Every structure is written in C-alpha cells, then in structure tokens.
Amino acid sequence: MEEHVGGWWHDFITRHSEQRHPEAAVALADIQQLLGIWFRALGGDGGLEIATADATLSNARRSLLQRMAGTQRKTELAWRDENALRLPPVIDIFPNPQLNRDLYLWLGALAAMDDESTDEPWFRHNQRISRRALERFPGLRDKYLDLVQAHLEQRKLGHWPADEIAQEQAIRRALIEPGSMDALPPSRRMPVPVPLWLHPNPPQATPMPAAEPPEDPGAGGGKVKELEEVARKQTEKAETQDSDRGLITVRMENIFSWGEHVNVDRGTEDEDNDERADEVARDLDKISVTRNGKAAKTRIRFDLDLPAEAEDDEIISDDLMLPEWDWKKRQLLADHCRVVELVARDAQAIALPKRLDRTAAKLRSQFQALAPARVWHRARPDGEEVDLDAYLRYRTDRASGCQVAADNLYRQMNAGARDLACLLLADLSLSTDTWVNDESRVLDVIQDSLYLFAESLAATGDQFGIYGFSSRKRDPIRIHTIKTFEETYNGRIRGRIRALTPGYYTRLGAGIRYAAERLKDQGAGRRLLLILTDGKPNDLDQYEGRYGIEDTRHAIQSVRNLGFHPFCVTIDQKGNDYLPHLFGSSGYVVIRDPMELPGQLPLLYARLTAQQH
Structure with a gap:
C-alpha cells in the first residue's frame, strides 16, 4: 500500500510540476531533414550537421512544486559548436504542435545568423542575431511574435527579489523588441531559461593531452566494447584521484553524490562494469578526465591493430606523402599523410x-551501345579501300594541269574512342x-x-x-590497388x-x-x-x-x-x-x-x- 501511494504521489506531483505538453510534442527526428535544408538555405554553415542537444543544469528559480518533484533542474536549449547545430530532441513546451514546430524553425534561423562572437555577452548576442534574422527574413516576424506571446504567458512573475524581477523584465522587453536592452541587470540567480534563444553557456569539450602508455598494456585482458555515440558532454582535466586513501579524508556529503571521475587512458574507458561506464557517461553533465597506468577487466577501445606483415597485402610503395587541410589554421599541411600502396x-x-x-x-x-561506332578515316596514304572523293579530286587537278602527288588516296575503317x-x-x-x-x-x-x-x-x-582505401590515422593511408589504368580487366x-x-x-x-595523383597521369580530355x-x-x-x-x-x-x-x-x-x-x-x-x-x-x-x- 505504501509503495502504491508513493507511486501515485510521484506521478501526481511530477505531472503538475512539469510545464510540458506531450500531446503536442514535435520530435527532432521527424523534422531533422527539413531543418537541415532550412538552416543551410538561410545561410547557415553547410559543414554543420543537425544533432540533439544534451540537457544541462540550470540554476534558475523553480516553483515549490518543481522543487518538491525534483523537476526542471535541467533544461534543453539550442547551441552550435564546430561540428553541429544542436537542438532539443523533443519540443513540447507549447500546447499547440504548430508552435513547437515553428520554434524548431526559429532556432534554425537564429543559428544561421550566429557568427559565434565569443566576446559578446549572451544577452546582447541573442538579441543581435534575433534582430538580424527578422531584418533579413521579414516573413518570420509573425511566427516569432506568436512564439514570444505564447512564451511570455508561461513566464509568470512571483514574489521574487527585486533584482530577479528587474532581470525578468529586461528579458521580456528584449524578446518583444530585440536589441532594445544593452545589458542584463545583475542578479544572484540565473534567469529562467529562454527557449527562443541559444544557450548562454553551451558545453565545451576540453581536448585531452597525449597519454602515457599504461604500466601493463596487457593487464585486464577482458572483453572489448566500442563506445557508442553519446551527446556532447562538458569535460575538464583533473588530477589523478588516489583511490587508496582513507575514508577519513573524504567529505562525507560526497558519498551520496554522483561519482564524476572517469578514468580515460589512451582512448580506453577502464571500468569493471562496461554497462555502468556507458550509463554514467550518458548521465553526467561534466566529465573529469585524468591519466593513470591502471587497467581494468573491461576496456572500451577505439584503436585497431594492423595485421601481421605475412598476412597483409603486398606493399608496392610506401614513400608517397600527401598534404592535409587544417581548417582551424586555414593552412595546407605539406607531407602530412603517408600512403602505403598495396596489392593482394x-x-x-x-x-x-x-x-x-x-x-x-x-x-x-x-x-556496348555507348562505345563509339566504327568510322571511316579518309585521305589516308594507305587503307582498306580507295577514297573515291580524294581520287576524283586528284584526277580533276591533274586534268586541269596542276602537278599534285598521288598520295592520301585511301580510306581506313577504325573504331572510335571516347x-x-x-x-x-x-x-x-x-x-x-x-x-x-x-x-x-x-x-x-x-x-x-x-x-x-x-x-x-x-x-x-x-x-x-x-x-580501395582505408586509414589508421595519417600514417598509414592504405591504398589497395585493384586495377590500374594500364592493366586489362x-x-x-x-x-x-x-x-x-x-x-x-x-x-x-x-x-x-591520391586518386587525383593517378588521374593526372591519364591523357584523356x-x-x-x-x-x-x-x-x-x-x-x-x-x-x-x-x-x-x-x-x-x-x-x-x-x-x-x-x-x-x-x-x-x-x-x-x-x-x-x-x-x-x-x-x-x-x-x-x-x-x-x-x-x-x-x-x-x-x-x-x-x-x-x-x-x-
């Protein structure tokens, strides 16, 4: 009975605390292809893919019901990084599905205007790109105003401190008239998230330095599992945690919190329980990574070993070097990739x-119908038949007194060529x-x-x-020769x-x-x-x-x-x-x-x- 009442209470409090409308939900998967076309048509970066955004923690004020139910701790906002435009997997904040769909389109238009000015405050930046989108695409204004009106009805002021009220009023005015507010009034608390804007502080990944090899690479010897793609996580570098220290040095309140330290070593995830490692990686908002030399029973690997030479294809050449384009440096790196040419x-x-x-x-x-037809090549010095036209010209010229040589009087049937x-x-x-x-x-x-x-x-x-080709980093690029231009099939x-x-x-x-280098050698037009x-x-x-x-x-x-x-x-x-x-x-x-x-x-x-x- 106690479990039944507890479950009923949980469902009740969660349902009444959530400001969601699942019956009007629009999923990103259903609109993803359209959004890709829409984003690029409005001038968005063609190199970005459309991907799902991970929910991030929010320090905004929550209602009493939300605090009791433990909801609204995380929010899903849109942002873009160097690889993707990241959007909420589902939008169901409005009771009208058309509004939820229009919000996806608006976010795509907003991201297309985003020039990633990192030195501009998020409040001013979102107003500027909103105004830019409305100026460049006036047809969006009616949809935008409908979204603003529906969202403002949800942003209800309560008995808040004066600084939070001033902050909320500034956001309302900025939504109604983008560009009208220069700065967000200071407050001790972050404002309620604005789903019509891009994320104020999107997660950023921190690159890991090269790792030292583990003390015992073969230790563990357990099964190998590939890590599936997960949403973008925020990461930080941390010092190696000493697992052998006594419990007395640990703050007791941390015992009941999520363990945020994940051992990452040379592209492997060391964890005795591989399913748990995957779950933890998906649930954490920020992952701390360090290096250590320990191995575990299970290791999630990202690398592949090359076959033994006796079992591999025969090497033809391994001295060709090719350049590679570094798009961040805007520089072509000379002799960056080494090519190994192989044949079975x-x-x-x-x-x-x-x-x-x-x-x-x-x-x-x-x-065979594409092959050019056989054609006669006329006025040849020799050939299969006499070229009657050339012969008649020759006899006519001689009869008129012209001294012409008796050559090029034949014709030859040859096959055409593309x-x-x-x-x-x-x-x-x-x-x-x-x-x-x-x-x-x-x-x-x-x-x-x-x-x-x-x-x-x-x-x-x-x-x-x-x-054929495959690679293992930039050295080697494995090129498999199947048929050269000189060989007959x-x-x-x-x-x-x-x-x-x-x-x-x-x-x-x-x-x-590499293929371009081979094509250069061909004389075809x-x-x-x-x-x-x-x-x-x-x-x-x-x-x-x-x-x-x-x-x-x-x-x-x-x-x-x-x-x-x-x-x-x-x-x-x-x-x-x-x-x-x-x-x-x-x-x-x-x-x-x-x-x-x-x-x-x-x-x-x-x-x-x-x-x-």
Whole structure:
C-alpha cells in the first residue's frame, strides 16, 4: 500500500510540476531533414550537421512544486559548436504542435545568423542575431511574435527579489523588441531559461593531452566494447584521484553524490562494469578526465591493430606523402599523410560469380551501345579501300594541269574512342563489415558493384582504374590497388576484388588526393573520379567531425581545380546531411537500398559520362 501511494504521489506531483505538453510534442527526428535544408538555405554553415542537444543544469528559480518533484533542474536549449547545430530532441513546451514546430524553425534561423562572437555577452548576442534574422527574413516576424506571446504567458512573475524581477523584465522587453536592452541587470540567480534563444553557456569539450602508455598494456585482458555515440558532454582535466586513501579524508556529503571521475587512458574507458561506464557517461553533465597506468577487466577501445606483415597485402610503395587541410589554421599541411600502396598477395584468376552472370550480360549489352561506332578515316596514304572523293579530286587537278602527288588516296575503317578516363575509389573501412541483411555484408555489396562496374566499362573500351582505401590515422593511408589504368580487366582483377577485406577508418581527403595523383597521369580530355562510400569521413584522431569534413571538401575543390569531375555514390542514409557541403547538390547520389548498388552503379556511370560526352 505504501509503495502504491508513493507511486501515485510521484506521478501526481511530477505531472503538475512539469510545464510540458506531450500531446503536442514535435520530435527532432521527424523534422531533422527539413531543418537541415532550412538552416543551410538561410545561410547557415553547410559543414554543420543537425544533432540533439544534451540537457544541462540550470540554476534558475523553480516553483515549490518543481522543487518538491525534483523537476526542471535541467533544461534543453539550442547551441552550435564546430561540428553541429544542436537542438532539443523533443519540443513540447507549447500546447499547440504548430508552435513547437515553428520554434524548431526559429532556432534554425537564429543559428544561421550566429557568427559565434565569443566576446559578446549572451544577452546582447541573442538579441543581435534575433534582430538580424527578422531584418533579413521579414516573413518570420509573425511566427516569432506568436512564439514570444505564447512564451511570455508561461513566464509568470512571483514574489521574487527585486533584482530577479528587474532581470525578468529586461528579458521580456528584449524578446518583444530585440536589441532594445544593452545589458542584463545583475542578479544572484540565473534567469529562467529562454527557449527562443541559444544557450548562454553551451558545453565545451576540453581536448585531452597525449597519454602515457599504461604500466601493463596487457593487464585486464577482458572483453572489448566500442563506445557508442553519446551527446556532447562538458569535460575538464583533473588530477589523478588516489583511490587508496582513507575514508577519513573524504567529505562525507560526497558519498551520496554522483561519482564524476572517469578514468580515460589512451582512448580506453577502464571500468569493471562496461554497462555502468556507458550509463554514467550518458548521465553526467561534466566529465573529469585524468591519466593513470591502471587497467581494468573491461576496456572500451577505439584503436585497431594492423595485421601481421605475412598476412597483409603486398606493399608496392610506401614513400608517397600527401598534404592535409587544417581548417582551424586555414593552412595546407605539406607531407602530412603517408600512403602505403598495396596489392593482394597471390590473387588467383577467377570467373565472374554465377549469381551476376545475367545482370553482367545485360549491362555489357547496354554499355556496348555507348562505345563509339566504327568510322571511316579518309585521305589516308594507305587503307582498306580507295577514297573515291580524294581520287576524283586528284584526277580533276591533274586534268586541269596542276602537278599534285598521288598520295592520301585511301580510306581506313577504325573504331572510335571516347576521350574519357574514370577512377573508381572504394571505401574499405571497418564499417563495410556490417550486415545489410542476413546474407550479405556491405563489403559483399561493394564487391558485386566492382565486378559489374568493371564488366560494363570493359565493354565500352573506356580507360578506368579501381582502387580501395582505408586509414589508421595519417600514417598509414592504405591504398589497395585493384586495377590500374594500364592493366586489362581479366580474371586476376576479379581475384583481387574477391580478396578485399574490411580495413580501418575513412580519411577520405587523403584517398581523394591520391586518386587525383593517378588521374593526372591519364591523357584523356575528360577525367571522372567516382567515389563509393558508406559513411562520413572519420579517423582515430581529430579527423572525426568538422576537421575531416573540411579536409575532404578542400580535397574535392582541389580536384575540380584540376579540371576533373568528382562524384560520390553513398549508401549512408544520412548522406544528405553533409554531402551537399562536400560535393554540391548535384555531385552525389544516395542509394537507399544497398542491395541495389551493384546494378545502379554502372547505370549511374553511363548517365554521368553521357552528360560529359
């Protein structure tokens, strides 16, 4: 009975303390694609993705019911960082779902105006970008005023101290007329959060210094688990805590608080209970990180080991160095990435897999129609037949008394040729080891795509090369040679395709720069770089996030400056979020069903080359 009454009381007090309207809720997941288009159309940074914002602690005044229920301690506000525009996962603060949806759109417009002026107080900064958004997009004014009116009805003044009342009145006036208030009156307490503005103090991550290797790298020897993506947390560096000190030195009130110290060592999370480590990381608002040399039974690892040399592909070359773009420094770092070129050891010649015979025959028939028709080359010194036009001109000139030589009187039938070269660059990162269905991995789909692509292009006579790539930081960038431009497509090339295995990470900028070096050697007038991938650029170091996106974008622009035509084919369902920033609106395609990729890739090539021909 006691538990029943307690549960009833908890539900009652929580329901009456929460200022939420779940029946009118709008989820970010339902509007995320629209918001991405909206944000970029209004001038927002194309390199930012749309992501969820983590709830942060608020020191604002709470009502008696909220304090009793323990609610409203955290709030979800929007902010942007170098990687993403972060928005609340659900907005349900208004009873009207249209208002909740309009709030998402307003926050997107506000973030598009944000120039990240870190030296400007948040109160003045939010007013300035609000006024800027309303001036640039007058059509937003009615929606904004409706949001302000609905929100002001929720901001009820109570019997507050004079300083808090003055602060609240300043916020109200700033909402109604952005730019009218220069500064927020001082108060001992933070004001009630403003969901129409960006976060006044968004979480900022602190980079960790390089860690010392643990005393016993092999200790623990337990299972390995990958850490899943979590919301952005605020971090701080801290001194190593001494777990052996006596209880007498610990403040007793800390015994019942959340433990905020997390051991992080060389990209590993040391914790005896891996599920608990994951839960704690998600619940904390700020994570303190230090270094120590201890290992635990379970370790969440982010690194991968390279295979032994005897089991790895054969190294062709390892001395090519490539640059990389540092978007923060606005500088191209020369000789930053080392390329290791590999080829499959002892790849045996094989026939085309039987399951692809029918599709390959159909594609070969279609692609043979793309090959230029055989044409007569006239006025040749020798050839298959006499060129009647040239001979008649010769006899006419002689009859008129002109002394002309009896040469170039034949014609020769030769096959035409398309002045075109294509390099297919395939992403062979670890993610290709995931399963598409119960029978096929992503890598299996990529292999079938390469088979059919090569069969099709061999039918046209076009020059083409096929390479795969993966990376493990900037050294090495592993380039797998599948078919060079000089090689003829045959059973051995098919054997190399079959020998492909999942690699490591996706340093896409380096892969693109390597492909450009190979295309430079081709004399064709039109050169196409076709990129096949299943996800975003990423690697173990800072390449994850905005750094990798901007380096890839710089590499693509460099390829275009050379006169080449880059085009991306991806099976990443989130590709529309970042590929327009990299390749432009017409420089990529997202294949929704990965199983359709093998048949679609050759046809896509046919359309691309038809446009260029």
